[in-house]
Amino acid sequence: MSLLEVSGITKRFGGITANRDISFDVEAGELVGIIGPNGSGKSTLFEVISGFYRPDTGAVSLDGARLTGLPPDHVCRLGVARTFQKLRPFSGLSVVDNVMVGALTRMHDVRHARARARELLDRVGLAEKSDEYARTLSTGQRKRLELARALATEPRVLLLDEVTGGVDQRSIPGLVQLVRDLHRGGLTLLVVEHNMRVITAVAQRIVALYLGEKIADGPPNAVTRDSRVVEAYLGQAYVQ
Amino acid sequence: MKGTWPAVAFFAIAALWPVVVRDPFLLDSLVLILLWGSTAAAWNVAGGYAGQVSLGHAAFFGLGAYSAALLGTKWGLSPWIGLLVGAVLATGFGILLGFLSNRLRGPYFALATIAFSQVLLIVASRWRGFTSGSEGIPVPFRPGFWTLGITDKRIWVAIVLVLAIGLYLVELYLERSRRGFQLAAVREDEDAALSLGVPALWLKVAAIAASAALTAVAGALWAQYVGFVDPLYVFSVDLSVRFALAAILGGIGTALGPFLGAALILLLETYLRARFGGIGAGLVGIYLIIYGTALVLMMRFAPQGIVPWVGERFRRRPAAGSAS
Numbered sequence: 096m097s098l099l100e101v102s103g104i105t106k107r108f109g110g111i112t113a114n115r116d117i118s119f120d121v122e123a124g125e126l127v128g129i130i131g132p133n134g135s136g137k138s139t140l141f142e143v144i145s146g147f148y149r150p151d152t153g154a155v156s157l158d159g160a161r162l163t164g165l166p167p168d169h170v171c172r173l174g175v176a177r178t179f180q181k182l183r184p185f186s187g188l189s190v191v192d193n194v195m196v197g198a199l200t201r202m203h204d205v206r207h208a209r210a211r212a213r214e215l216l217d218r219v220g221l222a223e224k225s226d227e228y229a230r231t232l233s234t235g236q237r238k239r240l241e242l243a244r245a246l247a248t249e250p251r252v253l254l255l256d257e258v259t260g261g262v263d264q265r266s267i268p269g270l271v272q273l274v275r276d277l278h279r280g281g282l283t284l285l286v287v288e289h290n291m292r293v294i295t296a297v298a299q300r301i302v303a304l305y306l307g308e309k310i311a312d313g314p315p316n317a318v319t320r321d322s323r324v325v326e327a328y329l330g331q332a333y334v335q
Numbered sequence: 336m337k338g339t340w341p342a343v344a345f346f347a348i349a350a351l352w353p354v355v356v357r358d359p360f361l362l363d364s365l366v367l368i369l370l371w372g373s374t375a376a377a378w379n380v381a382g383g384y385a386g387q388v389s390l391g392h393a394a395f396f397g398l399g400a401y402s403a404a405l406l407g408t409k410w411g412l413s414p415w416i417g418l419l420v421g422a423v424l425a426t427g428f429g430i431l432l433g434f435l436s437n438r439l440r441g442p443y444f445a446l447a448t449i450a451f452s453q454v455l456l457i458v459a460s461r462w463r464g465f466t467s468g469s470e471g472i473p474v475p476f477r478p479g480f481w482t483l484g485i486t487d488k489r490i491w492v493a494i495v496l497v498l499a500i501g502l503y504l505v506e507l508y509l510e511r512s513r514r515g516f517q518l519a520a521v522r523e524d525e526d527a528a529l530s531l532g533v534p535a536l537w538l539k540v541a542a543i544a545a546s547a548a549l550t551a552v553a554g555a556l557w558a559q560y561v562g563f564v565d566p567l568y569v570f571s572v573d574l575s576v577r578f579a580l581a582a583i584l585g586g587i588g589t590a591l592g593p594f595l596g597a598a599l600i601l602l603l604e605t606y607l608r609a610r611f612g613g614i615g616a617g618l619v620g621i622y623l624i625i626y627g628t629a630l631v632l633m634m635r636f637a638p639q640g641i642v643p644w645v646g647e648r649f650r651r652r653p654a655a656g657s658a659s
Binding site: 166200204 | 513532
């Protein structure tokens with residue numbers, strides 16, 4: 096059995112079908128990328144897996160336990176954490192308290208949770224910002240904060256939404272390295288990413304979506320050469 | 336973590352006040368400061384810490400006041416029992432309102448709370464057979480502690496001081512505990528909190544229910560202290576605004592703020608009314624204009640409230656760029 100199983104997910108908004116019958120699995124320890132042009136349904140799929148949207152049909156399960164229909168906080172406690180594409184730090188709290196909120200999901204003692212938060216901030220390279228307000232961080236730093244916060248909930252699967260989106264070019268290699276390190280440490284990751292160079296470099300497998308449907312699923316070099324993927328991104332003229 | 340010594344000093348002064356001061360007017364002022372401070376602190380639990388701004392908290396205050404007064408006049412029960420009944424009723428309505436807050440956010444929630452307090456006002460002022468309608472209820476004076484028939488204002492200071500310190504401790508809990516941090520996360524960004532496993536709905540409902548129950552307790556004590564319950568006053572939007580105003584002036588989401596805000600409002604109001612109000616004044620009602628102007632000025636120069644304003648001046652500032 097795969098760690099995360101997505102089977103037959105369909106999600107409609109009125110007359111628009113954002114996800115149509117999408118199925119794929121993520122094995123334990125795998126790093127899977129989700130790609131697709133704007134509007135292909137990546138974000139919707141993310142919201143479905145993390146419990147923020149309820150699919151019309153289909154199911155998501157973690158290690159055999161059904162997640163579909165559970166509220167997002169419950170999904171997180173079962174072991175699926177996520178970051179947001181549009182970053183959502185707790186602006187009025189300090190950086191360390193932001194991360195501590197995640198840690199408090201797993202531990203009851205505030206001091207232990209704060210110590211754990213500091214460890215994680217050290218790991219994502221934000222240690223010296225620990226006591227600043229979260230609103231003072233740059234976009235790249237906020238991405239790191241979201242990562243640390245999600246990691247603090249001790250996820251079995253981490254969903255990352257656009258790690259490099261909106262970040263200046265110089266910050267990208269550091270963030271990519273961070274994701275690599277997390278994967279090397281044994282974490283299972285599902286990563287939505289616009290930046291093709293980034294995703295093909297880090298992912299073991301890529302799922303490509305187009306207009307709400309899965310059009311390819313396989314190793315990066317195979318998916319990026321797939322004629323349907325090329326057509327979806329570049330148009331018919333580029334298909335050889 | 337903010338120090339607690341200013342609060343210790345505040346409550347110590349309040350405790351020693353009756354020992355030194357015998358003047359009934361000054362003792363009365365202290366009772367009212369602690370009582371209104373408690374209502375503001377109770378409001379702060381929902382409005383400040385949970386971020387659920389209510390403009391209908393008078394509903395819970397009135398529930399407490401009516402429970403104590405009605406159980407006393409109709410069945411001769413102790414106001415302490417009335418206080419308990421009021422708190423239970425307020426908890427029930429608070430839970431209801433809490434679930435509503437999940438659907439209605441921000442200003443819509445505030446509007447719903449106003450509507451709620453207005454419904455109770457109509458019930459209390461029209462249900463003549465039970466509540467005596469808009470005439471209100473005089474609370475019978477039955478001497479003794481069990482019946483809260485107490486003339487000695489020093490004992491009243493002790494009673495409301497216990498309530499005030501209790502509320503301060505509740506707020507301290509919300510600043511330091513696991514649940515408190517989770518609630519702060521919900522206030523800052525509910526979806527982000529949910530994504531981190533924080534049971535947001537449950538926490539909001541609990542905070543609003545606790546806030547409601549504590550407000551009812553203050554209402555029950557107030558009814559016994561003042562001796563008369565008028566529906567047009569206890570369920571008024573004015574009163575709801577007063578709770579919120581004291582918390583906002585003192586510093587929303589701070590533990591001591593509501594008490595300082597309540598003290599400031601009471602002192603300002605009393606002074607202005609004595610100085611500019613009354614029949615002898617040249618311009619009737621001018622004190623209200625001055626009062627309003629003073630509030631506007633305070634919000635202009637210390638928009639975050641007294642506690643954060645003072646805090647910024649006495650604490651060492653963090654690194655540049657982080658003070659905003």
